[in-house]
Amino acid sequence: MTDERHPFAELGLDASLVEAVERAGYTEPTQIQKEAIPAVLAGRDVLGMAQTGTGKTAAFTLPMVQRLSLLPHSQAPRGLVVTPTRELAQQIGRAVTTYGASSSIESVVIHGGTPLGPEREELKFGCDVLVATPGRLLDHVKRGNVSLAKIQVLILDEADRMLDMGFIDDVKEIVAATPSSRQTLLFSATMPNGVTWLAHELMTDPVEVRIGFESAAEGIRQVLHPVDWSRKHELLHHLLGEWPDSQVLVFTRTRDTATYLSDFLKGRDVSVAGLHGGKHQDQRDKALERFRDGSVRVLVATNVAARGLDIRGIRHVVNFDVPEDPRDYVHRVGRTARGDDTGDAVSLMASSDWVEIRAIERLLGIHIERRAVPGFEPEVEPPPPEEEPTTEDRPASALRRGIRRRG
Ligand code: AMP
Numbered sequence: 001m002t003d004e005r006h007p008f009a010e011l012g013l014d015a016s017l018v019e020a021v022e023r024a025g026y027t028e029p030t031q032i033q034k035e036a037i038p039a040v041l042a043g044r045d046v047l048g049m050a051q052t053g054t055g056k057t058a059a060f061t062l063p064m065v066q067r068l069s070l071l072p073h074s075q076a077p078r079g080l081v082v083t084p085t086r087e088l089a090q091q092i093g094r095a096v097t098t099y100g101a102s103s104s105i106e107s108v109v110i111h112g113g114t115p116l117g118p119e120r121e122e123l124k125f126g127c128d129v130l131v132a133t134p135g136r137l138l139d140h141v142k143r144g145n146v147s148l149a150k151i152q153v154l155i156l157d158e159a160d161r162m163l164d165m166g167f168i169d170d171v172k173e174i175v176a177a178t179p180s181s182r183q184t185l186l187f188s189a190t191m192p193n194g195v196t197w198l199a200h201e202l203m204t205d206p207v208e209v210r211i212g213f214e215s216a217a218e219g220i221r222q223v224l225h226p227v228d229w230s231r232k233h234e235l236l237h238h239l240l241g242e243w244p245d246s247q248v249l250v251f252t253r254t255r256d257t258a259t260y261l262s263d264f265l266k267g268r269d270v271s272v273a274g275l276h277g278g279k280h281q282d283q284r285d286k287a288l289e290r291f292r293d294g295s296v297r298v299l300v301a302t303n304v305a306a307r308g309l310d311i312r313g314i315r316h317v318v319n320f321d322v323p324e325d326p327r328d329y330v331h332r333v334g335r336t337a338r339g340d341d342t343g344d345a346v347s348l349m350a351s352s353d354w355v356e357i358r359a360i361e362r363l364l365g366i367h368i369e370r371r372a373v374p375g376f377e378p379e380v381e382p383p384p385p386e387e388e389p390t391t392e393d394r395p396a397s398a399l400r401r402g403i404r405r406r407g
Contacts, residue, residue, distance in 0.1 A: 008062075011037040016069075016102035017062055024098060030055030035209040036185075037063045040153075043183055045203040050211035051189035052310065053334035056157075060185050061095045064153045067183075068128050069103040076150040077108075079129035082174060083157040084165050086111035086133060086281065087288065091310050092157065093131045105129060112136045113281030120145045134162060134170035141177055151178040156202075159188040159195045168194060175202055190327060219342045220333055224357065224370045226382045229350035232320060233264050235376045239318065239346065240270055240298065246315040247291065250300045251332050253321040261320060262300045275301040303328055309335055319347035322356040326363040351380055361385060 007028055008021045029037065032054045039046050040063035050056045064079050071078065081096075083089050093109035100107065107129040110119045116139065123146045130137070130146065140146045154175065156162070162171055184203045188195045199206065227235050240248060252258045255276045262274040273287040273296045284304075291299040292311055303323065317336045323329050329347075336343025347368070349357055361367055367385040372378070 008033075008037075012041045013037065013062060014066060017066055017099060020099045020102060021058075021062070024058075026058070030059070032056050032209055032211050033059045033062075035207075036060065039207040039209070040064065040183070040185060041066060043067070045183060045206040046185045046209060047199050047203060047206040048185065048187040048209045048211075049189070049191060050187060050209070051331060051334060052158075054211050056187055057092055057095045057310070058099070060155050060157075060187065061092070061099050064129070064155065064185075065096065065100045065103055065105050067153060068105055071152055073128075074150045075126040076147045077127050077130040078150055079105075079107075079153045079155075080148060080151045080174075080178065081129065081131045081155040081157055082134055082137065082162070082171065083131065084133065084161040084167065085304070086113055087284075087304075087309055088158065089131050089133055096129050096131065100129070107131060110136050110140060116140070116143075116145075134167040134174060138170050138173055141174070148174065148177040149179060151182050153183045153185070154178050155185045155187070156198075157187050159186050159198060160190045160192055163192065163194045163198075168198075171198070189331070220336055220345050221342070222333065222345045222347075222366075222368045224347050224349045224368050224382075225376070226349050226370055226372050226378045227376050228378045229352060231376060232348045232350065233261060235348060235373060236261070236318060236320060237265065237268055237270070238373065238376070239316075240265070243316055246297075247294065247311070247313050248298045248316045248318060249291075249311075249314050249335050250298060250318045250320050251323070252300060252302055253323065255302055257321065258300045258302050265298060265300070270298055271296045272298040272300060275299055275304060277302065277304045303332075311335065315343050317343065317345045319345070322347055322349065322353040322360070324356060326356070326359040329360045330363070349382060350378070351382070354382060358385075 006018050008018045011029060011034065013021070032048060032050045036046055036048055036059040040060065048056060048059070068079050081092050083092055089109050089111045093107055096105065096107040105128045108122045108127040109131045111133040112135055119140065123140060141148060156171065186199050186203065225235065236250065250261065252261060255278045258274050258276045262272050265272045273290050275284055275287045287299065290296045314336045317333050319329070319332060323332060333345035336345060370382060
């Protein structure tokens, strides 16, 4: 079924990539794929405003693989993906392996938190695509372990997050080490000034692709459970009992709460792992792996895990604490209902969370259903939602329209 009528073939992808897409089980391209793939194949720079959950990894990986398989070969990497976290780097590396298999595109993933030596050895063998976090990449570049002089396609993923994490100077240095003739793709969930500036500096006449927040949250049923703060952990335990067959991702605001909650659940014989920035990289990898392969059912995580993690089959995301930044809510709940699936996003709302809930509802322009769980009704009733969520606080009004502008 790799004839011209295949929806991915219509975007310009050749037979080997259409096969890869079929193997992944995708039948229809997502919105961002429809818009970005033809532009990347045409060699255009692309500014993609979309968060994870929209299919953006395939939107840049598929056409990059195709372009690199057509462009002249070299020992030094020709494709470079820079991404803020180790988990994302590993995830993108897996996507390149999957989509690049039949085009013999080889990739290497490098990121902080692991020894330099084995990465240096891998780099010596050469690769087509390098997937890296900024600090570690620069380290290798400065030591002469890898050259970026042959980069033809540069992808900056989650640019807003890289800026938030203070990687701006590293990113600039990395870009400066690549040829100015390269093709540049920049993806970001939001467009703060720093990202707009970066886009302006690095790209030539980019095609802009914007995917709205709410389209990313399609397929997710959202509910708020009002509850007293002191009873949240019991309510969570109760809910886990209601979903016996479900993989559940639970978010907390702090490492301490994550640790406390994992211990509490362990004490109640729930199979649970914890993931937060205070843990060593190998512990984080192990926790994720155990959750991915289903050997633990519940993962309790801080925002470290919120962005980008792609784990199939998460039916429930629970906000044990409501995030301070409403954009993090979108990233967190986007961990369920990946691709074509559906999922539930459940937020436990104590009186201390009311203000944040309002901000989330304003950002999304919706009212999230409030439903107390019998036996866990709070002592103080939460205020009703605002009459009309206002649009002023949204990061960009164009974002909600999910529109595209050709640059
Ligand atoms: P991403 O936004 O790149 O993190 O992708 C989110 C999820 O959607 C991943 O699990 C992908 O495997 C999946 N996905 C990507 N493209 C498609 C598609 N066209 N159809 C169905 N699922 C997809």
